[in-house]
Amino acid sequence: MTQHTVLTQADITRALTRISHEILESNHGPANLVILGIPTRGVILARRIAETIRRIEPGATDVRVGSLDVTLYRDDLAHGRTRTPAQTLVPGRIDGATVVLVDDVLYSGRTIRAALDALGDHGRPRIVRLAVLVDRGHRELPIRADFVGKNLPSSADERINLHLTETDGDEFVAIEGGRAV
Amino acid sequence: MSNEPHLSDSGLSSGVPYLIRGATLPDGTRSDVLLTGGRVAELGHGLSHAGATVIDADGLQALPGLVDLHTHLREPGADQSETVLTGSQAAARGGFTSVFAMANTSPTQDTAGVVEQVLALGERAGYVTVQPIGAVTKGLGGTQLAELGAMATSRARVRVFSDDGLCVSDPLLMRRALEYVKAFDGVIAQHSQEPRLTEKAQMNEGALSGELGLIGWPAVAEEAIIARDVLLAEHVGSRLHVCHLSTAGSVDVIRWAKARGINVTAEVTPHHLLLTEDLVVGYDARFKVNPPLRRREDVEALRAALADGTIDIVATDHAPHPIESKDCEWDAAANGMVGLESALSVVQAAVVDTGQLAWADVARVLSATPARIGRISGQGQPIVVGAPAELTLIDPAARRVFGRADLSGLSANSPYLDMALPGRVIATFHRGTATVLDGVLRDATEVARLNGVLHG
Amino acid sequence: MSSNNMRHLLSTKDLSRDAAINLLDVAEDMADVATREVKKLPTLRGKTVVNLFFEDSTRTRISFEAAAKRLSADVINFSAKGSSVSKGESLKDTAQTLAEIGADGVVIRHPASGAPAVLASSGWIDAGIINAGDGTHEHPTQALLDAFTIRRRLHGSASRGKSLDGVTVAIVGDILHSRVARSNLWLLNTLGAEVTFVSPPTLVPADVSGWPAKFGFDLDAAIDAQPEVVMMLRIQAERMSAAFFPSSREYSRAWGLTDARFARLSPASIVMHPGPMNRGLEISSAAADSARSTVREQVANGVSVRMATLYLLLSGDRENA
Numbered sequence A: 001m002t003q004h005t006v007l008t009q010a011d012i013t014r015a016l017t018r019i020s021h022e023i024l025e026s027n028h029g030p031a032n033l034v035i036l037g038i039p040t041r042g043v044i045l046a047r048r049i050a051e052t053i054r055r056i057e058p059g060a061t062d063v064r065v066g067s068l069d070v071t072l073y074r075d076d077l078a079h080g081r082t083r084t085p086a087q088t089l090v091p092g093r094i095d096g097a098t099v100v101l102v103d104d105v106l107y108s109g110r111t112i113r114a115a116l117d118a119l120g121d122h123g124r125p126r127i128v129r130l131a132v133l134v135d136r137g138h139r140e141l142p143i144r145a146d147f148v149g150k151n152l153p154s155s156a157d158e159r160i161n162l163h164l165t166e167t168d169g170d171e172f173v174a175i176e177g178g179r180a181v
Numbered sequence B: 001m002s003n004e005p006h007l008s009d010s011g012l013s014s015g016v017p018y019l020i021r022g023a024t025l026p027d028g029t030r031s032d033v034l035l036t037g038g039r040v041a042e043l044g045h046g047l048s049h050a051g052a053t054v055i056d057a058d059g060l061q062a063l064p065g066l067v068d069l070h071t072h073l074r075e076p077g078a079d080q081s082e083t084v085l086t087g088s089q090a091a092a093r094g095g096f097t098s099v100f101a102m103a104n105t106s107p108t109q110d111t112a113g114v115v116e117q118v119l120a121l122g123e124r125a126g127y128v129t130v131q132p133i134g135a136v137t138k139g140l141g142g143t144q145l146a147e148l149g150a151m152a153t154s155r156a157r158v159r160v161f162s163d164d165g166l167c168v169s170d171p172l173l174m175r176r177a178l179e180y181v182k183a184f185d186g187v188i189a190q191h192s193q194e195p196r197l198t199e200k201a202q203m204n205e206g207a208l209s210g211e212l213g214l215i216g217w218p219a220v221a222e223e224a225i226i227a228r229d230v231l232l233a234e235h236v237g238s239r240l241h242v243c244h245l246s247t248a249g250s251v252d253v254i255r256w257a258k259a260r261g262i263n264v265t266a267e268v269t270p271h272h273l274l275l276t277e278d279l280v281v282g283y284d285a286r287f288k289v290n291p292p293l294r295r296r297e298d299v300e301a302l303r304a305a306l307a308d309g310t311i312d313i314v315a316t317d318h319a320p321h322p323i324e325s326k327d328c329e330w331d332a333a334a335n336g337m338v339g340l341e342s343a344l345s346v347v348q349a350a351v352v353d354t355g356q357l358a359w360a361d362v363a364r365v366l367s368a369t370p371a372r373i374g375r376i377s378g379q380g381q382p383i384v385v386g387a388p389a390e391l392t393l394i395d396p397a398a399r400r401v402f403g404r405a406d407l408s409g410l411s412a413n414s415p416y417l418d419m420a421l422p423g424r425v426i427a428t429f430h431r432g433t434a435t436v437l438d439g440v441l442r443d444a445t446e447v448a449r450l451n452g453v454l455h456g
Numbered sequence C: 001m002s003s004n005n006m007r008h009l010l011s012t013k014d015l016s017r018d019a020a021i022n023l024l025d026v027a028e029d030m031a032d033v034a035t036r037e038v039k040k041l042p043t044l045r046g047k048t049v050v051n052l053f054f055e056d057s058t059r060t061r062i063s064f065e066a067a068a069k070r071l072s073a074d075v076i077n078f079s080a081k082g083s084s085v086s087k088g089e090s091l092k093d094t095a096q097t098l099a100e101i102g103a104d105g106v107v108i109r110h111p112a113s114g115a116p117a118v119l120a121s122s123g124w125i126d127a128g129i130i131n132a133g134d135g136t137h138e139h140p141t142q143a144l145l146d147a148f149t150i151r152r153r154l155h156g157s158a159s160r161g162k163s164l165d166g167v168t169v170a171i172v173g174d175i176l177h178s179r180v181a182r183s184n185l186w187l188l189n190t191l192g193a194e195v196t197f198v199s200p201p202t203l204v205p206a207d208v209s210g211w212p213a214k215f216g217f218d219l220d221a222a223i224d225a226q227p228e229v230v231m232m233l234r235i236q237a238e239r240m241s242a243a244f245f246p247s248s249r250e251y252s253r254a255w256g257l258t259d260a261r262f263a264r265l266s267p268a269s270i271v272m273h274p275g276p277m278n279r280g281l282e283i284s285s286a287a288a289d290s291a292r293s294t295v296r297e298q299v300a301n302g303v304s305v306r307m308a309t310l311y312l313l314l315s316g317d318r319e320n321a
């Protein structure tokens, strides 16, 4: 199976830095920001984004970061294997906050639909934004990302492999398989 | 006196003669067997007989017709589970030519009238000799002796008395019963179960009952009654038969009693020779039986005791139940298993194929001795010239997965369904007539007609 | 993980260590839901859970009902008391009725040991079966909530993924008739805890040589051993008339957690009771109401553990289970 790398570790770091800047810009600063990653890799990306924001804005020590598991909100629970939920850690109240949801790959949009439902059960944010490292298209729901690391138009029979140091030991984004061009 | 008062040589001669070629007799020799006139007419090689139906018995084992000292036929009272006719058919299918019908019917077989009714039903069916057992106590109530003498002198000539299903637990009543039946050479067949020690009991008491949360039926509840009863039998000089022994400790008690010269005989069921309590794990009520399935050690002790003669006979305790009595939670399920059709296969698996019993021993424990204990004539006799034509032919080399089609009774509560078992009954002859031929049960009207001819 | 796919929960004996810890971890997630603004999840929307109770137990039924409702399942309570069941309708007929109603999960409480196993293996109904207490056999969700409670007391918010390795637990009382004792035995052992049973000799099953536990008759000796957890079992008065012990006074004196015995326990120890309690008989009020007692959190934790059980049983393809 052929695999070719589309983002290296340095590319990923650059993309996250850019996203962090964009978040700050759209939010007019770090005030009232809550960064919530969707397990598993979204949580790692959320932490990195939060760290980057704190670095960019030394006064932004109160940027809150956490995790929002969507397993129990999925629309396909009746099918396939039973999924083990991951922990949800919402840092404090989110009423009136600007919540940035962070996921690794945006694909059908169903995970984000579930995340919006889950978020609603925790409170009522003023604004919800979406940041993803990779947007590979093929949306099945009217959902789009506000901050995108890399648009990666792909065919449905291709696989996106996204590795992060914390979970995989190495770090890259690669496309695997699909019809040879 | 014979229990076949209607048999006459002139009537018998009108039956079809059978020439069985090359059967193996219980002693291991091979012989042709000619059945005619209701008797074993001739033994030897190269026999011929004009008009005889010839059966190729090459590789088949001949046994005297099997006698079951412990059958529940359910009629009168529960004919949705079994009738005398269907139970007789199940018996014939299993190679039996006689069954002793337990007394726990409804009404109870505790009067001359009821035992004569059961006797007559058996005669009408014609598949086997149905010998009624009489209740020891009125209505199996355990408080008042039934009319033992009246049953003994009735046309049913009852010699075996039992409250089976229940234990005659009152020691005074048991003593009196043992004493009373001496008058007509009767025997008390005891269901040995101390009632207080087995209240609501569900399975063998031991490690598994504790784990499964089922109330235990301790071995001591059986052994204590057997010990008491053998001492009572010794004290009053009477005859005791112990039904369905199930524990190693019971074997020890019987062995001790016999060594002491006490007139006691003991019985074991096929299921207690083969199955163990582990089968209860899934709470499948087909394995619920009383006394319960015991441990592997008990099974081994029972097999050894049967082999060394401590246990005298195998009896089925054939206990039919309707589906709804087993298709339910364990506690609510009825005790009992059907066993007539599978008995010989199970005995073969448990003690013949293991080398503990020869076929001559099987003839002893499943025919000669039960007939002797039950004082029934015309049954359990060796295959010799002049003996009644009560005969079973089996194919010991057969292997089959036991299934519903192997059951001829009304009920299907067999623990052996879907189990691979050795041996198969090929033919059963009762009063010279084939009740089973080529493994197939003969038609009821045909059997009844032949029986009518015999009675004519 | 395929090990997550449970088809039924009939006994703790057949729960693997991984599956047990996973279930307790999911229960942690479920417990978190109770702290949120909206205490409900859409997870089992469209699923039907039947509480089939052949024995009165309002506590257990309410706990399962709350669990199912928090997961948005539809709940049908089927109490056998006063229904056709008490008029002779069989378990089979009841099961087939529930199958027609479209039950996805059946929570069954039954006085006969093994009734849930019969329901699960009968083919009468194709639903996930949860044993909510069968006779004197098992009560798996009680043991799971007990383990969950112990784990939370010992590890607090860091409980996820933890076992109970080396935790010493004394279980005191009527072992013979207790389904709670059996379920706890297997589960605590699977999770690595060391179980000691203390009871009158008449209330121990006939042969416990195969049980992975220590046995004793002397509660004072067991208390001197300073167990981390003391679990008192409910003693039923009718056992007295069946000659298991002479009088409730004598029972209490020998096997009750009296004030004096309670005082000798380590301050760090945990006192548990599955409820309902006989105050003054197997447990003193001071012990039951102390800060060391987990009686009330056991109730709350029961809902979380039952949510986890329902989720794990009723999601995913049942064919893959």
Ligand SMILES: [Zn+2]
Pocket (backbone or CB within 6 Å): B164, B165, B166, B191, B243, B244, B290, B291
């Ligand atoms: Zn019996």
